[in-house]
Amino acid sequence: MRKWLPLVAICLGAFILLVDVTIVNVALPSMASDLHASFTSLQWVMDMYALALAALLLAAGSLADLFGHRRLYVIGLGVFALSSLAAALSPDATTLITARAVQGVGGAAMFATSAALVAASYQGRDRGTAFGVWGAVNGAAAALGPVLGGLLTEGLGWQAIFLVNLPIAVVAIALTLRVLPVGRRGTGRLDLPGALTFTVAAAALTYALIRGGEDGWTDTLTVASFVLAAVAVVAFVVVELRSAHPMLDLSLLRRPTFSGLLGSAVLFQAGSFGALVYVSLWLQNVLGLSPIRGGLALMPLAVASFVVAAAAGRHAHRFSPAVPVGVGMVLIGIGAGVLWQSVSAGSHASALFAGLAVIGAGVGLATPVLVSTAVDAVPAHRSGMAGGAVNTFRQLGMSLGIALFGSMFTARVREVTSHRGTVRAAYAAGLDRIFLASALAALAGAGLVFLTVRRSRVGETPQGAPSPDARDLAVRGG
Template identity: 75%
Template sequence: MRKWLPLVAICLGAFILLVDVTIVNVALPSMASDLDASFTSLQWVMDIYALALAALLMVAGSLADLFGHRRIYAAGLVVFALASLAAALSPNTAALITARAVQGVGGAAMFATSAALVSATYHGRDRGTAFGVWGAVNGAAAAAGPILGGLLTQGFGWQAIFLVNLPIAVVAVALTLKVLPAGRRGAGRLDLPGAAAFTLAAASLTYALIRGGEHGWTESLTLTAFAVAALAVVGFVAAEARSAHPMLDLALLRRASFSGLLGGALLYQAAAFSGLVYLSLWLQNVLGLSPIRGGLALMPLAGASFLAAAVAGRHMHRLAPRLPIAGGLVLIAAGCAVLWLSVHASSGQSALFAGLAIVGVGAGLATPVLVSAAVEAVPPQRAGMAGAAVNTFRQLGMTLGIAVFGAVFTSRLRDTTSGGGSLRAGYASGLDRISLYAAVAALAGAVVVLATLRPAAAAPAAAAPAAVDGASAGAEGKPQVSAAEEAATGLK
């Protein structure tokens, strides 16, 4: 059993950082009441954390490749714990939003390194099992957030959703320093221009989407933010092309398969999880459920996701990655379609159960494979870059999904109520449209994955770990992927 202690250390960190993406969902009404928060402030409490994760994941991955994955992971745990304490003690929304941003900084360091630590610690069949467990934790954590949030908020107040991170982080740090391999430090330096440009692009785009939904899409500041985001993207590409040590090797993006994984990751996260915040508001503000009952109403997604990820992780080495990823996205689309057909003005919480369970199965199938396919496609010294890139696009999907769905939700709510409809009808109308758009996004993700990831060639099951372990970087430090690796991961 001792050989699984490193996995416990990794999964503890992954759990708390991903739970905190959604754990605040059911606490939002309590936060709004205690802190006198506006709807826009509540969006930022949600979005700033996911935004910090998305903007800094690749930076953290680069730092981990330079200074060692264990060192950066442990530092991330410490920052995350301190920020969680600050969030619990926040006297107003400005302080809470700031603390959530710092939480995202720590979370980025943990998220960027966890997959690489799994890959470096386990080999052969153990690696498949470890990625299966890690994927199950990933898939279930975001979905379980509302349930834990409801229990803690109703039992102890919304501050408890942050305080619970402290003892878990302490245990994770102790285990990390004791059982995880120290690893070797890499060569090179941090790509500061690329990091700055990417962070500016992500922040500007998210701000533009949130502001556009509230103030209009042709409003001057909204248009300015969109323009800044576009210029920052151009600057990021230029910086990466010129850098001797890029944060993201642009050569990877020229592989249709790798770009397809990034696009699939973005659409997957947006479709599966971005609508949960609005479902939580409907459950409490319209149906009048308590935080605990509101969280339990989302339990089908959490349970189905965990079980499906555990099963998929044990058998994923037998399948080309395109099959569980695309299949999972199709199931997510089907689940969102069921929600679209089920939720009406007269609906109760039971209308969610079937759709959420189907979404959960889809998320559980796709989650373990998305990251492992990317990590095993590059040499170990570039594992931080690959894992961080896929997880960055996942968090961008969450961030942009919350912003876009928020604009859709508020627009439908405003139109319905201004036309004489009830608040209940307005909420149902907003959720109806969000579910439809999420289904379309998931289907689009499935098409992208099927079109870009080629079927894996026949290869021995043990080829992938051996090829990855023996891979080496090229003369210029760029990833060199062997034919065996490509066959094992379906990336060509």
């Protein structure tokens, strides 16, 4: 039993950081009332966390490779706990939004290091089992967020959704310091220009996606943010090509498995979770369900994800990683297709159950292998970077899915209501569009996986690229 304590420490952190992506959704009306703020302004309570998380993941992974994965994980837990306390004690909306941004900083440190810590703590069949459980926690946490948020908000007040993080973080810190090995520091130094340019690019892109979904894609600030993101990406590429210690070793993108996984991570997250925000709106605004009952309606996804990931993880090593990841994304596409056919103007919450369960099975099958294969596809001294990169692309996929699906949903709702359709018919028509888009995104991701992903050997060097040792010797003049 003791051998699984490191996994418990890692999963506790993963759970609270991913639950906090969605747990605030159902609490926003209560926050708006207590803090005397507009509901629209408090949307940034949710969005600021997602923005900071996406912008800083890759930089956090690079820092972890240099200073140690356990060390940065513990720091991240501490920052997350203190900012959660600040969020719960916030006297106004501005303080709350700022605390959420700091939460995103701590969450980035935790998210970027967790996959590398799992990989370093387990080998062989145990590694497959560990990644299965870790993936199950990842998949279930986001889906459980609305349920926990509803329970805590209705029972104890919105502050409880932040206070509950404190004891979990304290236990995770104590357990981490006791059972996880310290690990070795990396060589080299922080690629500060690379970290700055990538952070600007990710933050600008995430902000543009969020704002575009809310204020329109031709909004001046939306367009300016996209332009800034493009300029920052070009600057980042130039900086990384010239850096002796790049934050993202661009030569690794020559590995089809690694580059394919980055692209599929975007489509995976958009196809799996991009529609859930609008499903929650339908459940509460149209069907009139309470936050708790609305959250419970999404439970088939969480339950199926957890069960499948935990069961499949121990057997995943027997197959090429393209099989569980690709088949998982096919299942996500099928599940979204079932929802596309099932939900109509006369539907009730039960119409969601079958489709969500199939999506959950796909998430549970794909998540553990998606991340572990990305970590295994690069040299061990770049594992933090790999974990940070794939999770960055997952987070960007979530933002992209929510923003693009939001535009499609809003346009379809307006179209139906302009023709004197009922609210139920308008929402159903909007969901119809985004379920179809989710299915297409997931199936496109599956195609990309089957074309590019192959079993990797840890530390394998891509053709034409110097080995890590050779590169390090050249940098040191050896």
